[in-house]
Amino acid sequence: MLRTEEMLLNVGPQHPSTHGVFRLVIKIDGEIIKEATPVIGYLHRGTEKLAEDLTYTQIIPYTDRMDYLAAMTNNYVLCHAVETMMGVELPDYAEYLRVLAMELGRIASHLVWFGTYLLDIGAVSPFLYAFRERERIINLLNELSGGRLTFNYMRVGGVKWDAPGGWFDRVQEFVPYMREQLAGYHDLVGGNEIFLSRVKGVGVYSQETALQYSLSGANLRCTGVDWDLRKHEPYSLYERFDFKVITGETGDAWDRFKCRMGEIEESLKIIEQTFDQMPAEGKTMAKVPRMIKAPPGEAYVRIESPRGEIGCYINSDGKKEPYRMKFRRPSFYNLQILPKLLEGENMANLITILGGVDIVLGEVDG
Amino acid sequence: MRGLLKGLAYTLKNMKQEKITYNYPEEPVPMPERFRGIQKFYPEKCIVCNQCVNVCPTDCISLTGKKHPDPDQKRKIIDTYDINFEICILCDLCTEVCPTEAIVMTNNFELASYSRDDLFKNLEWLDENETNVREEN
């Protein structure tokens, strides 16, 4: 009888597939994982605590750095929370600009996920194709906001800049281009038998489990739960748009892939409708006092970020800084299911499952 | 099998496509007009109002003023103005609050340096940093 023993393996914090500084301590028997313990906090910067000493405007650049792949939605959730407390009504034009920026950001974020996920699975090329499209979006948002990653575009009561000349035309050109490339991705990856065999039936969880673990975003929708805050609790102007909530059926990695790719398509639809509805020009800022002070009390708002439900809780005592601030960071919540999913899987599936959750470590660690 | 062949066709098709990479260190990457780069400071415009220091989220700006050499003038003029680029996040808030546009953004972003000391920029350096100055602030 051979003597066998379990092996303790540290995956990360320096590992090509942990998407940042994430560590996973796994007990493996051969290649089969017996137990997995995620270790987080390597990128913790204490955004929430820092926010207590900052005025609301000063917090906005910090939110950029939480989910750095979709900074626009983070900007929005903070501004939206403060606006809710102050009761500020935004001009339509500013809201449309915000929606455009957020949906472009959503596409960019899903493209990064698509590229890095395929990179995890072993295909190098889709990463570069996805980044070609993302570069166009980043350039568009750079023209709009002056930043490539940390946009710092939204302000309480509106947005910092109006769109520069010709920007709307360039966005409109981008939509059909992106559609064409999306079809190409399906040729390259969507029908690839090797890819399908890697993701189908991997990392399956049921609707109940997903709800018990408080998953959100594509991680929840892949099980068939029809829940998208843009649809079911419309914020901003989302009730004016006609789009589908993409849901899966089986709750495996393949459904998560389909959900995210479908969401790119839906975001393109929203962008197209924006141009139909949008006034030609308007005010970019509502009337807000120079020094922004949220009235005493508390508020919690939640919106749909590319990764799931991002929420912002503000407890204010009427000063120009929040008394306490809390972000519900979707990546952090989505990550909690990982130990359960990894049990009994092998090393290759570990990467498939971890990649499929779509975590951004800046957001997990806050 | 069909999916694999489609994938092969897609990569082959892309072989003839235009390259999308930048020849970066040799050719500068053009940045759009609004790009937030290293600040440019106009000492003559500054009224020492301290708003930029107050709004800075990372407290990277420090300034001191002195009395105007002309005794008739009541307002102060700038004496020292330092930005610590180790912690500056180029968030654009200082240029946004500045009432006289004394501090503005440029499109320059190349801050890399071999020494941390080089990242501490003083008034003279910020005054001389006058390429690609942003027009709209």
Place this chain on the structure above:
Amino acid sequence: MSWIDQLLQSPPGWSNFLTFMALGSMMLTITLGFVTYAILAERKIMGAMQLRHGPNQVGGRFGLLQTVADILKLLLKEDIRPAHADRALFIIAPILTYVPAFLVIAVLPFTEAFHFADIGIGLLYYIAISGLSTIGIVTAGWASNNKYALMGGMRAAAQMISYEIPLVMSVVGIILFTGSLNLIDIVNAQESLAFIFLQPIAFLIFFIAGTAELNRTPFDLPEAESELVAGYHVEYSGFRFAFFMLSEYVYLFAISALITILFLGGWHDPIPYLELDGPGLGAIWFSLKFIGVVFLFIWVRVSFPRLRADQLMEFGWKVLLPVALANIFVSAVIKEFFF
């Protein structure tokens, strides 16, 4: 009797020693020259398919000296050996991988005149010797005293053993048609028709199993970057790492040459009716076919994701092996009734 046989049978002496030395170095230069530019070609083609330029800094616009610079850099690097590694095995492992890679080249005939060892069982020799490299990889994985390396080594062992079998089985059909294991005889048997047309399934199996033998995407599990960081050579640096890298590309050279010889008719012209079998043309035909095969390998690498270990095993044993066996049977039937 060819000139090489005369040489081998001539009495020993300084002139003979120098001739052998010169021939050996010539082969080494050709192979290493190929490896240098195969790495560059791979990076260039990958770059082109991925909308990048690839290396374009060292050695002019096309980066012609990039690989040379890389190897120089590896030579100059500090040789790091983990403290708890098994010293002897750690040092011997790259050699175990590298030596067989060069041994197999001896039997490959490139043109009618340019070949080295003309042995009766050339094909068998190739397959037997190339299998030895696995030992080096497993040794490297074990000796590194690193868990990722160990997993890489174990994967390599499992993968290479299970793909060796379909690889051998797929060429049995060719041996049946030729009636010889000698590679020159095999090429000569394809004067009118390349075996890829007679044995398309065997070609496919051989190509897939060959990719697995080479540890290239989609079968690059032993060094799967996203899972095992670098697999069996995770602890190797400097020139020891270069040994693994070189042997990988020497095998790419060898397998591509073998595919050209076995399936594409070696130095014979691709279209038999043209009668273009001149003395110098053989080398050109061979290189063209050979470059085509290398391109195919690179192209596949760019396009596909990686398989999972268990799927790889399943595919090898449950799909490739039965198909290869069926192919032998069908080949035997065809041989019996049509030839």
